[in-house]
Amino acid sequence: MRKPIKVEEAIERVMNESMEGEREYVSLEESYGRVLAEDMKATTDVPWFDRSPYDGYAIFAEATQNASTNSPVLLEVVGTVGAGSVWEEPLKPNQAVKIMTGAAIPDGANAVIMVELTKEVVKDGKAYVQIKRKVSKGENISRIGEDMLKGSLLVEKGTVINPGVVAILATFGYHRVPVMKKPKVVIIATGSELLNVYEPLEKGKIRNSNSYMLQTQILRAGGEPVVFGKVKDTFQETYEAVTKAMEEANIIVTTGGVSVGDFDFLPKVYEKLGAKLLFNKVAMRPGSVTSAAVLDQKMLFGLSGNPSACYVGFELFVRPYLKAMLGQKNCYLKKVQAVLKKDFTKANPFTRFVRAKLSYDDGMLQVEPIGKDKSNIVSSLIEANSLIVLPGGTRGFQEGTKVDVLLLEDEQGARNWQ
């Protein structure tokens, strides 16, 4: 009845519907982890005044023309200029001003000699600096625009704001930062077996863990989760929840309700809403009963109710759509190659995504499937930092084989799925 399509094809159908979201301003303090909505440019030259890169003395280079170890030159120290203050009087050739790192070069001076190369001496109650070498014109002066010219591109649109970006934005006076609005992702967990996390257990029921897991996956991807809570496995409840979600969501994620069981109403809900179905089965494990549909520029994802399948379905399909809405160039999980540390003996009729732990050894990437054994279900959820991709139509893989691995916690991402 349902025809599975390839993972690549499913991702492509989703991404063909993707579009950039809205923008807003936040304060620089609140900008960490957000995505820049504009190219940011230098508002001034850097440095924007000639300045000293060291603690030393600002001098006329010409005054040291004949200085040597045997015949040092003495220049009168007429004052000190600290970072942040400005020396007002023009300097005379036989004078020096003690200058601190970062301070503006006094008018007239055309070089700085580092403090380590000098000696301060006092003669007739006056302070002098003793210089034993010739200093060249322009030496140790950081010139206006030397590091950067006004108008230069600082950081590209689509960049995730990290400590380095924040430092740059502060330097150029951006106290309000244009960022992409976090896409609103409504989570609807369907299943009459679900209990809220604070409810006591009842026979036949389990607590709704997918909503909480998805909430955290949405936060990690840069979205704003909106939890609608659980709905019963009935057409009417599911239909009403999805209709309500359409009012505020950019993306709607349902879990459960997509398999072939008698109580799975989601396909009928899509139909009644008039949503355009993109797919309702994918040739992958886990999560073959993943579906996607689009309606009024909102994407509806139907993920499996099985926690593993729900997790993988989010990372493969929802995450790149959400990242594209955020204007990020690297929407996809980064794919690397790594050496398998343990045999993986299952056959793979469909493409299989195995939760795994990636590690490094002597410059090589290694990867180990986790939670293969039932008793390890917990650790497989907790320790996974990657997904091994085993192509469909393959048999088991031996220890030592090189395999493709998708990184779950990497912040760089990848521009393409392949």
Place this chain on the structure above:
Amino acid sequence: MRKPIKVEEAIERVMNESMEGEREYVSLEESYGRVLAEDMKATTDVPWFDRSPYDGYAIFAEATQNASTNSPVLLEVVGTVGAGSVWEEPLKPNQAVKIMTGAAIPDGANAVIMVELTKEVVKDGKAYVQIKRKVSKGENISRIGEDMLKGSLLVEKGTVINPGVVAILATFGYHRVPVMKKPKVVIIATGSELLNVYEPLEKGKIRNSNSYMLQTQILRAGGEPVVFGKVKDTFQETYEAVTKAMEEANIIVTTGGVSVGDFDFLPKVYEKLGAKLLFNKVAMRPGSVTSAAVLDQKMLFGLSGNPSACYVGFELFVRPYLKAMLGQKNCYLKKVQAVLKKDFTKANPFTRFVRAKLSYDDGMLQVEPIGKDKSNIVSSLIEANSLIVLPGGTRGFQEGTKVDVLLLEDEQGARNWQ
């Protein structure tokens, strides 16, 4: 005057003063990224009732004893049990109950046959399931405690909460989660040359970018930044700011005021406060004028005012102290080996930390120094995801050499500095 100590020695002196911080409870929704303050244990067996792992029919295995393709068995389908509901009447041997994935096994039934292996037939107005093979006792039943026993360790204290951890905590009903309080880190930027980010430029002055950068580094490390803003380069202002910070901070980070310039008052401030100085110079570049002192179980870090040195000083010294306060086992930056993609020709009298970009190629780690050229200052701040460590006493390094690299964005961290 100041005696530089080795980086390893400096880190050790800081970590000898480290101690675990306080704990608090947050809701499960707010727990993402926080650090668990307790070992979390299973509150029930999993599954906690016998349940069906598939859509199928719950039956008496014995009734299929002689079933085969040629002589199929017909069992009367007396009803359907969905996930979340319970079948009340005990099943009889010639009966079957249609059962959905996750639903509780009806009393009396001792096996489940997958729906794909059956056919439903109607005879005399009654529904029957046709079974063509022998089903074994216990087949397709997930037993109580099969996945996990009550009281088993789920997640260790000190674990950073990720989507997988959240799923586990939800499954076991933890809607309030014990986490470590975020250490309060007061940031004091000293320097009369500093302007607030929203102030117009004045000659000789620059905007205070270190405060914003540190704020973001503190957030990334799991702390709570408290910005005191900038203070002038005077003993009195610095002393007063640090004294006030002592009232609320767990950690105090100052930037600037630590070099040998005439306006650097921090050493005198430590002395007057009666703080125990751990070091005031480290054999490293950048950031040799980094200092640390301890007073009343609060750590005072004096980082350089130079942005690169400030950045590196935070990651090397402040981050592990903060992580230890959070009870994390892996306090240190993860160190890996990677192949140098470009020559690095500078000599390294002291241990040098070079901001770099780590990448992967065909299972191998590669690393490239960034921002070597002055014009690249900006990209070096933005694109750095790692620090190359070049030991002191070495000359330049050639492309192709294997070098140590510290990962800045890795969430796993390392247990030891080495």
